Amino acid sequence: MQELRQLRDLGCMRLDRFQQGTVILQAGSRTHEMGIVVSGRVHIESNDLWGIRSILSNVETGGVFAETYAICGESLMVDAVAAADCEILFLSLLPLLDPKNSRESWHTRLMQRMLRLSTQKNLTLSTRIFCTSAKNVRGRLLTYLSGEAARQGKTEFDIPFNRQQLADYLNLDRSALSKELSRMRDEGMLEYRRNHFKLNKNET
Known part of the structure; x- marks a missing residue:
């Protein structure tokens, strides 16, 4: 205080x-x-x-x-x-x-905190680069959603983006993103409603 x-x-x-x-x-x-x-x-x-x-x-x-x-x-x-x-x-x-x-x-506490924040920020930016490095829509979605599942420690979770924001984050056209999500749902890979996702593991 x-x-x-x-x-x-x-x-x-x-x-x-x-x-x-x-x-x-x-x-x-x-x-x-x-x-x-x-x-x-x-x-x-x-x-x-x-x-x-x-x-x-x-x-x-x-x-x-x-x-x-x-x-x-x-x-x-x-x-x-x-x-x-x-x-x-x-x-x-x-x-x-x-x-x-x-x-x-x-002073020392703030400087230490700033160092941790800088490290965390670098990790955040590296994660986004990793997510956008895939050449196709599905690859970017899989990378992002798998990363969120690992980060949150569960296969059913909420993401902090609506559909347009997710497209902006992954550098994708919203229509292309929505179409690919529908395909992945039809193939049984995932379920979703708005920003809530459930990933279904491959049983084969």
């Missing part, structure tokens, strides 16, 4: 709320704050000049975003968008870069 008070006294913490669909941080801008998702979800998206969107990651409650940009000071290359009504705690990282705070009790 004392450490939290110290951070508040430094003026480096603020809480804000965003409605679903709101752009929290926009590509091209700069920030010295990282966002911590207190409630809701945030999508990290890439939107090109032609309006084509790719979802790079889904940040759940307790997750963080923009920490790398907050440290390096470079312009954002992505948008952070509220995927649901959410509450975000913004933490300025400028005190971390101030040598006079290096002996504070919270």
